[in-house]
Structures are given as C-alpha cells and as structure tokens.
Amino acid sequence: MSTRPPDAGPDAWSDDAVDQRLGNLLRAGVMLAAAVTALGGVLYLVQHGHELADRRVFHGQPPDLRSVRGIVAGALQMRSRWVIQLGLLLLIATPVARVLFSLYAFVRQRDTTYVAITAIVLALLVLGLLGFGGG
Amino acid sequence: MSVLLFTALVAVGSLAAGLLGALTGLGGGIVIVPMLTVLFHVDIRYAIGASLVSVIATSSGAAAAYVKEGFTNVRVGMLLEVATTVGALVGAYIAGRVPTSAIAVVFGLVLLYSAYRSARPPARHAAAARAHPLADRLRLNSTYPTPQGMQPYVVQGVPAGFSLMLAAGVLSGLLGIGSGAVKVLAMDQAMRLPFKVSTTTSNFMIGVTAAASAGVYLNRGYIDPGLSLPVMLGVLTGALVGARVLSGARPAALRWLFGAVVVVLALEMLYKGLTGSV
Numbered sequence: 366m367s368t369r370p371p372d373a374g375p376d377a378w379s380d381d382a383v384d385q386r387l388g389n390l391l392r393a394g395v396m397l398a399a400a401v402t403a404l405g406g407v408l409y410l411v412q413h414g415h416e417l418a419d420r421r422v423f424h425g426q427p428p429d430l431r432s433v434r435g436i437v438a439g440a441l442q443m444r445s446r447w448v449i450q451l452g453l454l455l456l457i458a459t460p461v462a463r464v465l466f467s468l469y470a471f472v473r474q475r476d477t478t479y480v481a482i483t484a485i486v487l488a489l490l491v492l493g494l495l496g497f498g499g500g
Numbered sequence: 501m502s503v504l505l506f507t508a509l510v511a512v513g514s515l516a517a518g519l520l521g522a523l524t525g526l527g528g529g530i531v532i533v534p535m536l537t538v539l540f541h542v543d544i545r546y547a548i549g550a551s552l553v554s555v556i557a558t559s560s561g562a563a564a565a566y567v568k569e570g571f572t573n574v575r576v577g578m579l580l581e582v583a584t585t586v587g588a589l590v591g592a593y594i595a596g597r598v599p600t601s602a603i604a605v606v607f608g609l610v611l612l613y614s615a616y617r618s619a620r621p622p623a624r625h626a627a628a629a630r631a632h633p634l635a636d637r638l639r640l641n642s643t644y645p646t647p648q649g650m651q652p653y654v655v656q657g658v659p660a661g662f663s664l665m666l667a668a669g670v671l672s673g674l675l676g677i678g679s680g681a682v683k684v685l686a687m688d689q690a691m692r693l694p695f696k697v698s699t700t701t702s703n704f705m706i707g708v709t710a711a712a713s714a715g716v717y718l719n720r721g722y723i724d725p726g727l728s729l730p731v732m733l734g735v736l737t738g739a740l741v742g743a744r745v746l747s748g749a750r751p752a753a754l755r756w757l758f759g760a761v762v763v764v765l766a767l768e769m770l771y772k773g774l775t776g777s778v
Contacts, residue, residue: 380574381570383574384567384568384570384572384574385568387567387574388563388564388565388567388568389564389568391560391561391563391564391567391707392561392564394560395557395560395561395564395736398557399557399732399733399736402728402729402732402733403733405725405729406507406729406730406733409503409725409726409729410503410504410507413503413726414502414503414504414507415502415503415504416502416503417501417502417503418501418502418503418505418506418507418726419501420540420541420542420543420546420724420727422543423543423545423546425720425721425722426721426722426723426724426725427721428721430721430725431718431719431720431721432719446725446726447725449725449726449728449729450723450725453553453718453723453725453728453732454718456553456556456557456560456732457553457556457711457714457715457718458711459556459560459707459711460556460560460707460708460710460711461708461711463560463707463708464581464708467574467578478638478639479575479578482578482579482582483578485582486578486581486582486585486708489582489585489586489589489712490585490708490711490712490715492589493585493588493589493592493711493712493713493714493715493716494715494718494719495715495719496715496716496719496720
C-alpha cells in the first residue's frame with residue numbers, strides 16, 4: 366500500500382472511491398453538455414425554424430464551427446449553431462476529462478503502469494482533437 | 501421540408517432508436533446512420549458525425565451508473581482503450597479517404613453481423629480457472645457484485661482481446677458507431693470476463709473511443725450542429741427512458757422487431773453502397 370497524505374481519508378483514492386467520482390464526473394459532463402445543446406437548440410429553432418432543411422449535398426461546416434477557438438467565440442455571441450456546437454464539444458470533452466481524472470487517480474495510487482497506459486490514451490485523444498488526419 | 505419539421509421528425513426517429521436500443525441492449529447508435537441516410541437522405545458523413553456524438557452521450561450516461569455499481573473493470577477498460585483509440589483514429593483517417601459508397605457497404609455488413617449476434621443469446625461460459633500471465637502483471641483480475649456477494653474472476657486472452665479491440669476501434673471511427681458487438685465479443689469470448697462485466701466495461705470504453713474519432717470529425721467539418729441537435733438529444737432521452745422502463749429484462753418480441761429493422765436497413769445500405777447512390 367502506498368502512504369496516504371494526511372488530508373485525505375484512508376480510502377480516498379481506493380479503486381472504489383475513484384469509481385464513485387468517475388461516475389459523478391461522467392454524469393455531470395453529459396448533463397451540462399445536453400443542457401447547453403438544448404439551449405442552443407431553442408435559439409436555433411426560433412431563428413431558423415422556417416428555413417429549408419437540405420443535407421443531401423455535403424458542404425462541410427465553416428472553419429469557425431470546426432475549431433475550439435471558433436466555437437467558443439461564436440457561442441459567447443449567443444449564435445445558435447455555435448452554442449449547439451459548444452454543447453457537442455463539451456460532450457466530446459467529457460470522456461477526455463474522465464481519462465484526465467483517471468490519470469490523476471493512478472498518480473495518487475502510485476500505479477506507474479497505469480499512469481503510463483492512461484497517458485497514452487490521453488495523448489491519442491488530444492491527437493484526435495487537434496485534427497490528426499483532418500482536412 | 502422546413503428546419504422545424506426536419507428537426508422534429510429526426511428527434512422522434514432518434515428517440516425511438518434510443519428507446520429500442522436500450523430495451524434490447526443493442527444500443528441505438530447502430531441504426532442512426534442508416535436511418536438518416538435512407539429515410540432522411542442526409543449525406544453519410546454528416547450522419548456519421550451526428551451518430552458519433554450521440555454514442556458518446558448514451559455510453560457516458562449509462563457508464564456513470566455502471567461504474568458506481570462496481571460492474572465496470574476500469575483497468576481492463578483503460579488498457580483496451582489504448583487499442584480502441586488507435587483504431588478509432590485510423591478509422592476516422594480512412595473515412596476521409598475512401599468513397600462513401602464503400603463506407604455504406606461496410607456499414608451494411610456490420611449491421612447484418614449485429615442482427616445475427618442479437619438473434620443468438622450470449623453464450624454462457626464457465627468462469628476461467630487460470631488468469632493470463634499479462635492479466636496478473638497488469639492487475640486485471642477483479643471482483644463484481646452478484647446476488648451472492650462479491651464474486652472474484654480472472655482474465656484470459658489479453659493479446660487476443662487487445663487485437664479485437666483494435667478492429668472495434670477502426671469500425672467505430674469509420675462508421676460512427678459504438679461497435680458494442682465486437683467489443684463484447686473481445687471481452688466475453690477472448691478474455692472470458694463475466695457477461696455483466698464485459699457489457700458494462702464495453703460501454704465504459706465506447707465514450708473514449710468515439711471521442712477520439714469525434715475530434716477528427718469535428719476538425720473535418722463533419723459535425724453539423726443542426727443535425728446533431730435532434731439526434732443527440734433524441735437518442736439520449738430514448739436511452740434514459742428505456743433504462744428506467746426495463747432494467748435488465750430483454751423481451752424477445754422487441755429483440756426480433758429491432759433485429760428485423762436492422763436487417764432491412766442493412767440491405768438498404770448494401771444496395772445504396774453497391775449502386776453508388778450514397
């Protein structure tokens with residue numbers, strides 16, 4: 366057993382305690398993402414509800430709906446499609462936050478094997494978000 | 501069709517998919533892409549992007565409950581996520597470089613396989629007696645709750661499970677699905693995890709796998725907010741309601757209904773792919 370810091374309880378970073386926090390983190394992430402998406406959805410339907418919907422031809426989304434910076438900037442101006450996209454971005458970020466939390470938990474448990482394994486997964490996720498293979 | 505009507509119809513379809521997916525245990529993600537392309541004539545790339553985000557939502561929502569109940573093997577999940585995320589990035593890379601008709605054909609075949617798997621109940625196997633040496637080294641062996649209390653189990657076939665997960669990741673990134681059928685195959689058959697552990701751990705990993713390829717899809721402009729809105733919220737609501745209505749029970753009639761829907765959509769996807777009309 367690793368030594369525990371005095372501020373934490375004896376089992377503050379046991380597998381079971383970590384599982385509870387992982388569950389809470391996932392639930393909070395999904396709820397926040399769904400709420401932001403729904404807010405953007407209401408704005409979108411009010412503003413664009415009566416326009417014509419056609420997705421038969423693929424155009425791709427404009428550049429500022431593809432990058433984190435562009436999405437956040439548009440959402441701050443309360444542009445409806447950008448607010449929805451921010452909700453979707455929060456959703457994609459939820460598993461990433463979960464892996465980040467797992468990494469921290471394994472560090473606290475001094476489980477070096479799993480610190481390495483989790484760091485690899487995190488690196489791969491960041492690679493995807495940075496647009497590996499994009500364009 | 502107006503945006504309002506399109507959004508409402510897609511929301512109803514996604515809700516039904518999420519509900520049936522949860523009630524049958526097959527997951528609603530697999531019918532989203534064929535539904536959008538066949539019924540709503542959406543370009544398959546937009547459909548895959550919307551499906552990916554809905555998969556993240558339902559799997560993370562369900563995983564939250566399972567992980568707290570102690571069924572999920574987080575170490576097995578973490579280890580196999582290395583394979584599924586590599587696979588997902590490769591799949592997303594391939595998706596941007598092959599014709600959409602090829603994606604439709606692969607999708608049709610995966611749908612047929614999933615329908616076949618769902619028609620057969622999961623094989624109950626005897627618990628493994630001896631662990632794989634890697635399972636000992638990586639501390640994969642664990643316990644899970646049963647009516648008789650916490651039951652210990654050991655893990656076998658680590659390399660085989662890891663390889664299958666690579667394939668599951670590629671399919672997920674290529675088709676925008678959770679690949680639950682392949683993931684359970686890897687953990688149930690190759691690694692011999694208890695059934696409840698393999699399904700919940702599979703579910704736990706799906707969010708991370710889908711997030712890896714969703715990042716690539718977002719950067720590529722495949723994630724359309726107007727389409728993803730009704731799909732994600734619809735599937736999520738359907739899955740939550742489904743989980744409340746019937747936890748654990750899998751009525752045979754619903755399985756057959758869902759299986760039949762999947763087969764029809766599979767044939768439609770194959771036809772569209774082979775005639776190049778996707």
